[in-house]
Amino acid sequence: MTKEAVxxxxxxxxxxxxKKALKKQQKEAEKAAKKAEKQAKLDFAKDRYGVSAMVQxxxxxxxxxxxxxxxxxxxxxxxxxxxxxxxxSRAKGKQCFLVLRQQQFNVQALVAxxxxxxxxxxxxxxNITKESIIDVEASVRKVEQKIESCSQQDVELHVERIFVIxxxxxxxxxxxxxAVRPDGEGEEEGRATVNQDTKLDNRVIDLRTTTSQAIFRLxxxxxxxxxxxxxxxxxxxxxxxxxxxxASEGGANVFTVSYFKTSAYLAQSPQLYxxxxxxxxxxxxxxxxxxFRAEDSNTHRHLTEFVGLDIEMAFNYHYHEVIDSxxxxxxxxxxxxRDNFQTEIQTVNKQFPSEPFKFLEPTLRLEYTEGVAxxxxxxxxxxxxxxxxxxxxxxLGRLVKEKYDTDFYVLDKxxxxxxxxxxxxxxxxxxYSNSYxxxxxxxxxxxxxxxxxxxxxxxxxxxxxxxxxxxxxSYIDSFRFGAPPHGGGGIGxxxxxMLYLGLHNVRQTSMFPRDPKRLTx
Amino acid sequence: xxMYQVKPVSGDMEVDLPTCxxxxxxxxxxxxxxxxxxxxxxxxxxxxxxxxxSLLCQRYRVLSTVHVHSSVTDVPPQLLSCLGPRHADSxxxxxxxxxxxxxxxxxxxxxxxxxxxxxxxxxxxxxxxRFLFKLLAPYPSDPAAATLVDSWLDTAxxxxxxxxxxxxxxxxxxxxxxxxxxxxxxxxxxxxxDVACYCCVLQTGSAASTPANVQRWIKSCDNLGxxxxxxxxxx
Numbered sequence: 001m002t003k004e005a006v007x008x009x010x011x012x013x014x015x016x017x018x019k020k021a022l023k024k025q026q027k028e029a030e031k032a033a034k035k036a037e038k039q040a041k042l043d044f045a046k047d048r049y050g051v052s053a054m055v056q057x058x059x060x061x062x063x064x065x066x067x068x069x070x071x072x073x074x075x076x077x078x079x080x081x082x083x084x085x086x087x088x089s090r091a092k093g094k095q096c097f098l099v100l101r102q103q104q105f106n107v108q109a110l111v112a113x114x115x116x117x118x119x120x121x122x123x124x125x126x127n128i129t130k131e132s133i134i135d136v137e138a139s140v141r142k143v144e145q146k147i148e149s150c151s152q153q154d155v156e157l158h159v160e161r162i163f164v165i166x167x168x169x170x171x172x173x174x175x176x177x178x179a180v181r182p183d184g185e186g187e188e189e190g191r192a193t194v195n196q197d198t199k200l201d202n203r204v205i206d207l208r209t210t211t212s213q214a215i216f217r218l219x220x221x222x223x224x225x226x227x228x229x230x231x232x233x234x235x236x237x238x239x240x241x242x243x244x245x246x247a248s249e250g251g252a253n254v255f256t257v258s259y260f261k262t263s264a265y266l267a268q269s270p271q272l273y274x275x276x277x278x279x280x281x282x283x284x285x286x287x288x289x290x291x292f293r294a295e296d297s298n299t300h301r302h303l304t305e306f307v308g309l310d311i312e313m314a315f316n317y318h319y320h321e322v323i324d325s326x327x328x329x330x331x332x333x334x335x336x337x338r339d340n341f342q343t344e345i346q347t348v349n350k351q352f353p354s355e356p357f358k359f360l361e362p363t364l365r366l367e368y369t370e371g372v373a374x375x376x377x378x379x380x381x382x383x384x385x386x387x388x389x390x391x392x393x394x395x396l397g398r399l400v401k402e403k404y405d406t407d408f409y410v411l412d413k414x415x416x417x418x419x420x421x422x423x424x425x426x427x428x429x430x431x432y433s434n435s436y437x438x439x440x441x442x443x444x445x446x447x448x449x450x451x452x453x454x455x456x457x458x459x460x461x462x463x464x465x466x467x468x469x470x471x472x473x474s475y476i477d478s479f480r481f482g483a484p485p486h487g488g489g490g491i492g493x494x495x496x497x498m499l500y501l502g503l504h505n506v507r508q509t510s511m512f513p514r515d516p517k518r519l520t521x
Numbered sequence: 522x523x524m525y526q527v528k529p530v531s532g533d534m535e536v537d538l539p540t541c542x543x544x545x546x547x548x549x550x551x552x553x554x555x556x557x558x559x560x561x562x563x564x565x566x567x568x569x570x571x572x573x574x575s576l577l578c579q580r581y582r583v584l585s586t587v588h589v590h591s592s593v594t595d596v597p598p599q600l601l602s603c604l605g606p607r608h609a610d611s612x613x614x615x616x617x618x619x620x621x622x623x624x625x626x627x628x629x630x631x632x633x634x635x636x637x638x639x640x641x642x643x644x645x646x647x648x649x650x651r652f653l654f655k656l657l658a659p660y661p662s663d664p665a666a667a668t669l670v671d672s673w674l675d676t677a678x679x680x681x682x683x684x685x686x687x688x689x690x691x692x693x694x695x696x697x698x699x700x701x702x703x704x705x706x707x708x709x710x711x712x713x714x715d716v717a718c719y720c721c722v723l724q725t726g727s728a729a730s731t732p733a734n735v736q737r738w739i740k741s742c743d744n745l746g747x748x749x750x751x752x753x754x755x756x
Contacts, residue, residue: 320612338591360588360624367614373553377638403558403637404624405590 045118049125051164052135065135068102071152075140082157083135083165085208087176091126098125099150100136100157104210104347106150109138109157116160125159131168131176131205137161173202180209182351196507203512203521214347215509218337219497221344223288225336226309229329235284235313240273242266242290246471253295255304266292269490271422274312275451276478278486284313284325291492296516300505301443301495305514309496312488319424319434319450322487323410326448327363330408330438334359337500345501354502357407357441364409366400368432371411374399385415385431397442407499412436421465422458424450424487434487440499448489455479554584556620559649560632563596563625567646568720568751570631571603573653574621575750580657584608584617590626600625603754619656647678647717654713661707670707673714681721693722693731700734704741715742720751 066080084100084107094113099106111117111125128134138157146153178192179199185191199206206212227237243264247254255266270287277285291308311329315321334357337345345356372382375396388396388411400409416425416433426432435449452458455476462469462476469476497509507513512521561567577583585604589596604623610616633649634642643649651674654660660667676695680688696718699706706714719742722728728739742748 318612334591357591359591361591362586362588364588365614367554369615370553370556377636399637403556403634404622405560405626 043118043120045116045121048116048161049121049163051167055165068100068105068107068152071107071140071155071157073142073154076142076155077139079137079139079160081135081137083133086128086130086132086134088130089126089128091122094119094122096122096125098128098159100134104213104343105152107152107155107157108147108150109136109159111159111162121162125162128162128164129168129170130172131208132164133166133168135161135163135165172205174198174205176205176209179206180211180351182353196505200507200513200518201521207511210347211351214344215497215501215503216511218341218344218348218501219493219509221337221341222333222493222497222500223307223309225333226286226329227288229332230284230286230311233284233325233329235286235311236282238274238277238282238285238287239289240267240270240287242292244272246475253293255292255294268293269308270310271490272475274310274488275475275486278312278314279453279478279481279483283484286311288493291490298516301498303492303494303506303510303513303515306495306506306510307493308490309493310488310490312486314484314486315450316485319485319487322448322450322489323365323412323436324362326446326489327365327410327438331359331361331363334408334500335361348501348503352501352503352508357500357502358405359408360404360406364400364404364406365412365436366409368411368413368415371396374403385417387415387418393439393444394442397439400439401442407441408439410436410438419449421461421467422449422451423461424452425461436489438489438491440496441502443495443499445496445499446489446491448487450485450487453479453483453485554614554617554620555635556622557653558622558624558634560590560624560626560628560634562628562631563593563600565631566600566603566754567631567649568724568754569646569650569717570623570653571750571754572716572720572747573650573657574604574623575747576657577619577621577653578605581619582617583619583621584611584614585621586611586623588622588624590624592627593625596625599754603750605750645678647674650674650713650717654716661712666707670712670714673706674717677714677717677721681718682724689725689727693735696722696738697732697734700738704738706738711745716747719748723748723751723755 063081066075066082068082068084071082082100082102084102087099087101087106089096089098096111098109098111100109111122113119113122136157136159138159138161140155141158143154143156147156174194175192179194181191181193183193185193194206207216231237243257243259244267245264247265247268254268256263257266269291270289274285274287287308287310289308290305292305293302294304295302311326313322313325338357369384371388372384375382375392378395378399380392380395382392396411397407401407413426413432414435414437415431416423417431419433419435424434426434433449435447437444438446438448452461458476458479459469462472494506494509494513498504498506501509503509507515559567559570561570574583574585578585585608587601587604589601604621608617614620630644631646631649632642632644633652634640635652643652651671660670676692681692684692696706703709705711706718715738719739722731722735722739731739
């Protein structure tokens with residue numbers, strides 16, 4: 001045979017073969033289609049489940065969605081709709097058990113083959129990926145045995161319709177059960193816990209855990225109690241600029257930003273502006289806003305950006321009027337948390353056990369010399385005018401706790417040498433000042449003082465501290481036209497929450513923390 | 522002529538006999554305040570300690586403060602002002618020799634803390650009363666007299682304050698007969714025994730129906746003027 005002839009013969013063979021293959025494929029496709037059709041016909045529940053079209057506001061359904069936390073025996077036998085996340089889903093024969101979660105609350109749901117659900121529907125439910133958001137229509141049923149693993153322990157849902165509203169990708173960067181597991185338990189039972197960096201890198205998922213929800217609800221409570229207490233005391237809330245021309249606390253730890261043809265700084269505290277408001281006759285002010293500290297400290301309690309809660313007030317004759325106001329505000333916050341946020345506190349304690357926060361009313365105030373005496377009695381060697389080192393602060397906190405059983409106290413009359421230039425010196429003893437620090441669980445949360453309200457004395461003290469007077473000219477000018485005696489202080493929201501709950505890292509109480517190594521998310 | 526002579530044993534050696542169980546700190550150098558912390562349950566106010574507080578205020582410059590601990594929620598206003606009005610100089614703690622810090626707290630027994638490094642806490646109203654009284658005056662040096670005071674203290678706190686009606690009646694009879702022989706319970710001088718028994722009698726509520734000598738003694742105590750704080754609290 002010729003080459004062409006051979007080729008032709010092979011081509012024919014090939015054609016014959018591909019025809020055969022095609023026919024085979026066609027037959028198989030027909031078979032599969034028929035099977036599917038048969039199954040679809042058999043799937044009587046096919047309209048009661050599926051992946052919904054993306055909600056693009058196609059229609060305005062007037063449907064009431066019940067909250068998981070409201071699923072109680074009172075609603076027994078009602079048919080309700082709800083939207084929640086799939087926390088877990090597990091098939092068991094002809095049934096699928098799901099746990100549906102909404103913030104801190106979760107409830108068990110059941111899809112069972114019966115007159116409302118088909119086999120295919122149960123299979124569909126079992127395959128919904130974790131964290132997907134679903135709508136279910138279900139009847140609420142009372143259960144005889146309490147469901148210990150859920151927040152709603154007395155009822156379960158019998159699902160009649162189930163639709164996926166937003167599907168989650170199957171591989172999650174972290175598992176929520178792992179993120180909520182106490183560290184000790186993880187090590188003991190060989191189960192995974194999630195380290196802090198992973199949690200922070202995937203913050204959106206980590207914030208969904210019951211612990212995170214509880215922490216940030218409590219934090220919201222702190223902010224609200226702060227505002228409400230001060231408003232009741234007659235304080236006015238103000239907003240101060242964060243882009244400023246001079247570093248308020250000292251040149252080293254300040255962020256510089258380019259400002260058109262020049263540069264500016266991000267405010268390290270609202271200090272200067274709070275005081276100017278007092279000189280502008282606002283009498284008592286507070287502000288809640290970001291504070292920026294370019295401190296290259298990688299510790300458990302430092303952030304480069306945090307929320308500052310600041311107070312400043314004019315007083316009549318003695319700066320203790322200011323201390324009394326601030327400590328009373330703190331006590332009202334502690335009482336508000338103690339009385340209204342026990343659920344949140346217990347939730348956090350499940351993952352991070354700690355001693356409940358104790359305090360005295362009125363707040364305990366010790367003088368610096370008393371603190372030094374207590375430390376010396378415990379064996380610490382320090383000079384009268386030395387500042388307290390962090391370990392000494394912690395030790396003093398423990399000594400105070402042992403004697404007075406309080407986690408919150410004020411240390412008054414600090415040595416002048418270790419305070420900022422605008423601190424008012426003590427009238428009777430030049431070594432000391434009218435300044436104070438407040439501590440929670442032995443860690444400093446507030447530094448405050450009576451401020452110098454006299455332009456001349458302020459100039460002297462600034463010169464003594466070798467500060468360039470040109471840079472603070474407008475600050476000094478504000479005291480030249482009549483200034484009331486005043487004082488104040490500021491706290492960090494994240495640090496206060498961390499210490500109140502007995503947590504050990506401020507990043508746990510900062511939603512999207514900023515530190516020298518982290519700028520995102 | 523003596524019957525026998527005893528030769529001296531130790532020659533010229535001076536022997537320092539102990540006269541006290543522990544040394545109390547001196548409050549006379551001004552510097553840091555020495556703070557006495559007393560934790561008490563608002564359900565059982567320690568009246569003897571309030572009386573001792575006012576006695577202390579007459580002897581030393583005392584900075585008195587009252588706090589409510591976070592373990593209790595509602596404390597009646599008279600318990601908040603039971604140590605009297607705030608001292609005008611209370612903004613300057615270092616000007617005082619002694620601090621008296623009363624904390625209303627959920628505790629089973631009265632508890633006192635002073636020098637945490639050197640002393641364990643003292644528990645029970647009777648024991649705290651003994652400590653505070655020693656800051657005012659030494660116990661009688663005669664061991665018999667000292668024991669008598671202690672005995673009345675225990676009688677007051679165990680049988681009078683916590684005993685049955687029968688026990689209380691027995692105590693009142695004992696008081697009556699002791700006060701028949703002496704103006705004060707431990708003899709010619711007013712002592713801690715009188716403070717404790719007066720407060721416990723007052724707390725039983727039956728001061729008016731006590732025997733004659735006890736009535737006379739109650740009036741004498743009133744005349745001394747130290748018992749105002751205790752009486753005010755019981756009103």
